[in-house]
Amino acid sequence: MQPAAHITTSELKGRPVVAHDWPHDAPSCRRIQQALAERVDTQDDLPPVQTIGGIDIGFEDGGRTTRAAAVVLDAETLEVREKALARVPTRMPYIPGLLSFREIPGALAALEQLSALPDLALVDGHGIAHPRRLGVATHLGLVTGLPTIGVAKKRLTGQHDDVPNERGAWVPLLDKDETIGAVLRSRVSVKPIFISAGHRVSLESALAWTLKALTRYRLPETTRVADRLASNR
DNA sequence: GCGACAG
């Protein structure tokens, strides 16, 4: 009999959050994911959104050091309000399906450096478009209480039809008969991106906010600014 | 057993 995943509920700045032991082995990670998945909220439960955040992680020293970037943009003008970069020792290798356990420690360190958290955060990687519905965007939302959206450049799981070659066109990402996300053509003639609900945000709102953060590039501005910082460009 | 596999 496996020991139960130790999960507790708490509160952060008035918001319900979840805390849990930080595992180091894959089987423990998967057990925690299964337990956490029950607490995910894919209904809209967000404050008036005045700022949107971007979270992205990069690495240095051949992966030994994690560089985590958290940026805050004005939701209306997309003007950059604040940037934070944290460098922490990397604790886990990359294992498909367990990305959040590798990236969240750094993300939390970067968020802590911000003078004010964003009202909503777009996270690099998937939200519920994950084998156990607990991608990095969803996991980070649960742990911080922040409304989150998953914005990924590649598919992890699920099937989808071709996306029409028109800016803003999208098709559902399906797992069996369940819609777990959307495959979005963010601009003409580029590979589509994968949008999914993270936590406290519906897929419809996730798409709407992603479109609001898009300008002339494939990725939303939040992701671009955070990526530039995390990868030292 | 074989192929797929976010960052």
Place this chain on the structure above:
DNA sequence: ATCTTGTCGC
């Protein structure tokens, strides 16, 4: 993710 320069296509 990261290692890396020029180059093909819209």
